[in-house]
Amino acid sequence: MKLLLLLGYGVLPSVAQSTPPRTVPQGLASDITTYLATSAGSQTTLSKQFMFANINVPGAANGTVIAAQSYTAPNYAYNWVRDASLTMDVVQQLYAAATLQTAKNNYSSMLFAYANARVTEQNDPNLQTGLGEPKFNLDNSVFTGPWGRPQNDGPATAAITLMEFATTYIKYGGSEDDINKSIYLGPVKTDLLFVAANWSSPSFDIWEEESSTHFYNHLVSHKALSMGASFAATMGDSETSTTLSAAASAVAQTLPSFWDESRAIIDFQIGPVQKDKTSYQDIAVILGIIHGYNNDGIYSYSNDQVLSTAYHLCLSFQQTYPIATSQTVDNNGGALGIPIGRYPEDVYNGDGTSPNGGNPWFLATAAMAELFYRAASEINDAKTLTVTNTSLAFYNYFAPNANLTVTQYASSTANFVTAVASLEGWGDAFMRLIKFHGGQSGHLSEEYDRNTGYETGAADLTWSYASVLTAALARAELSGNSSYAGALANLGFS
Ligand SMILES: *[C@@H]1O[C@H](CO)[C@@H](O)[C@H](O)[C@H]1NC(C)=O
Ligand SMILES: *[C@@H]1O[C@H](CO)[C@@H](O)[C@H](O)[C@H]1NC(C)=O
Ligand SMILES: *[C@@H]1O[C@H](CO)[C@@H](O)[C@H](O)[C@H]1NC(C)=O
Ligand SMILES: *[C@@H]1O[C@H](CO)[C@@H](O)[C@H](O)[C@H]1NC(C)=O
Ligand SMILES: *[C@@H]1O[C@H](CO)[C@@H](O)[C@H](O)[C@H]1NC(C)=O
Ligand SMILES: *[C@@H]1O[C@H](CO)[C@@H](O)[C@H](O)[C@H]1NC(C)=O
Ligand SMILES: *[C@@H]1O[C@H](CO)[C@@H](O)[C@H](O)[C@H]1NC(C)=O
Numbered sequence: 001m002k003l004l005l006l007l008g009y010g011v012l013p014s015v016a017q018s019t020p021p022r023t024v025p026q027g028l029a030s031d032i033t034t035y036l037a038t039s040a041g042s043q044t045t046l047s048k049q050f051m052f053a054n055i056n057v058p059g060a061a062n063g064t065v066i067a068a069q070s071y072t073a074p075n076y077a078y079n080w081v082r083d084a085s086l087t088m089d090v091v092q093q094l095y096a097a098a099t100l101q102t103a104k105n106n107y108s109s110m111l112f113a114y115a116n117a118r119v120t121e122q123n124d125p126n127l128q129t130g131l132g133e134p135k136f137n138l139d140n141s142v143f144t145g146p147w148g149r150p151q152n153d154g155p156a157t158a159a160i161t162l163m164e165f166a167t168t169y170i171k172y173g174g175s176e177d178d179i180n181k182s183i184y185l186g187p188v189k190t191d192l193l194f195v196a197a198n199w200s201s202p203s204f205d206i207w208e209e210e211s212s213t214h215f216y217n218h219l220v221s222h223k224a225l226s227m228g229a230s231f232a233a234t235m236g237d238s239e240t241s242t243t244l245s246a247a248a249s250a251v252a253q254t255l256p257s258f259w260d261e262s263r264a265i266i267d268f269q270i271g272p273v274q275k276d277k278t279s280y281q282d283i284a285v286i287l288g289i290i291h292g293y294n295n296d297g298i299y300s301y302s303n304d305q306v307l308s309t310a311y312h313l314c315l316s317f318q319q320t321y322p323i324a325t326s327q328t329v330d331n332n333g334g335a336l337g338i339p340i341g342r343y344p345e346d347v348y349n350g351d352g353t354s355p356n357g358g359n360p361w362f363l364a365t366a367a368m369a370e371l372f373y374r375a376a377s378e379i380n381d382a383k384t385l386t387v388t389n390t391s392l393a394f395y396n397y398f399a400p401n402a403n404l405t406v407t408q409y410a411s412s413t414a415n416f417v418t419a420v421a422s423l424e425g426w427g428d429a430f431m432r433l434i435k436f437h438g439g440q441s442g443h444l445s446e447e448y449d450r451n452t453g454y455e456t457g458a459a460d461l462t463w464s465y466a467s468v469l470t471a472a473l474a475r476a477e478l479s480g481n482s483s484y485a486g487a488l489a490n491l492g493f494s
Pocket of ligand 3: 127130131150196197
């Protein structure tokens with residue numbers, strides 16, 4: 001979150017080389033099923049409770065989300081557009097899953113309040129860079145101090161969250177007129193037209209550090225614009241629909257240019273090296289897939305370039321963090337996945353910077369788990385596993401027992417079954433890191449220390465909880481548990 005501006009040019013890129021796999025876990029594990037159950041005291045139950053404790057905190061404007069109730073060292077007591085949109089996205093997923101009317105009503109009024117709060121932000125008289133203004137005070141007036149502006153992913157993810165909600169609301173028989181007025185003609189159309197006009201402009205990244213051309217921003221813009229084209233049409237606004245549809249196609253055409261054949265990764269940005277990020281690797285690419293995949297086959301979870309990126313990121317973090325080699329199993333011998341942070345060169349330690357100060361983050365670790373769960377689901381649904389020369393290294397590392405080569409495997413083959421079980425096992429191994437390093441009573445801060453594994457950084461980071469919940473929902477979907485999401489959504493209501 002902390003703003004840093006350090007520029008460095010001209011260092012040669014590097015990509016970590018393969019090391020032998022540290023573990024070969026198979027299938028979803030019962031300890032993680034228990035950890036993520038919807039029973040009292042589970043991590044999921046507590047994550048939900050702690051996430052909601054950061055929505056509408058006392059004294060804050062209705063519909064806002066505090067990034068963390070951390071007022072000093074670091075001060076995260078602001079309503080960030082990005083964090084709020086990702087948190088409210090969990091709320092809309094709970095709205096969609098809830099079966100109790102009391103729960104549904106609670107979530108929907110929270111989401112309408114969020115839409116109103118977004119309108120307030122858009123109309124603030126002191127915006128400095130338009131709708132890409134990243135951060136607001138808790139009374140929802142704009143933060144006017146020096147900061148990395150604009151951050152143009154915010155309008156896209158805010159619109160995605162509200163369009164998902166609107167679509168479900170109408171599906172459940174809610175008034176189309178209410179959605180038209182409060183959601184579409186409220187904040188969504190304005191944000192979408194901004195994205196259509198500004199998706200190609202330079203923007204700061206999700207870590208608020210570098211102004212450049214970012215894969216994350218492009219992918220979430222693409223999803224917002226594609227969804228927006230249909231949504232605008234549903235709202236009877238064909239002119240806007242046409243504008244959004246054209247912009248969506250234009251963004252889609254730029255996406256292949258992020259693929260970096262020599263490093264075999266999707267570069268997180270296109271542009272000169274900044275902040276010594278010579279590896280061109282950043283978990284922002286994986287977060288982009290999770291927040292920006294539009295279910296249209298364009299950069300899906302099991303895409304070979306995405307998997308290759310995940311593989312190289314994992315290898316780099318394996319070499320970056322001392323705990324990756326000193327703590328490979330938990331107290332019961334359960335395999336711990338590779339600790340995942342923002343990027344290998346990170347020096348932000350949760351409050352300031354220090355040499356080799358960057359730590360693994362809970363939200364980054366949960367995102368890697370979620371990618372593995374979603375990739376496994378996608379492969380199951382396709383009933384075919386296609387291995388290309390681009391994804392082969394990923395599968396050889398994470399699924400060595402599947403004996404894969406560059407070909408296609410039907411779901412009836414042992415290779416297919418073993419490969420999917422390996423992805424499941426690794427997804428759980430990443431979640432087990434959160435279980436092992438997470439704090440007492442389910443509290444999750446931003447980071448866990450690269451040397452000791454102890455929690456560090458802002459306490460009770462809202463996004464940490466949101467990321468555990470979306471990973472848990474993805475895992476339940478993978479396991480075929482269709483009652484899980486509803487049970488989670490109904491918790492606390494009767
Ligand atoms: C939703 O439920 C929570 C927890 O019971 C409660 O604090 C909050 O006031 C409710 N909000 C609305 C809008 O109903
Ligand atoms: C917040 O806004 C929602 C939706 O408009 C409304 O139902 C709720 O009562 C408001 N809460 C407060 C405390 O004003
Ligand atoms: C967004 O696009 C509009 C229209 O092209 C332009 O005037 C504005 O400067 C852009 N804003 C940003 C933040 O890029
Ligand atoms: C939404 O409102 C606009 C402006 O009043 C109107 O033209 C349009 O038909 C409405 N759409 C729906 C679906 O109600
Ligand atoms: C993979 O195959 C493609 C298409 O045949 C080829 O262009 C590329 O160089 C190959 N990459 C590797 C790493 O072998
Ligand atoms: C992979 O090869 C080993 C050694 O030949 C064999 O024991 C194992 O059954 C194979 N696995 C699959 C999934 O074919
Ligand atoms: C599915 O999830 C629900 C809610 O957590 C749980 O009660 C149930 O036992 C789960 N089913 C299976 C087969 O794990």
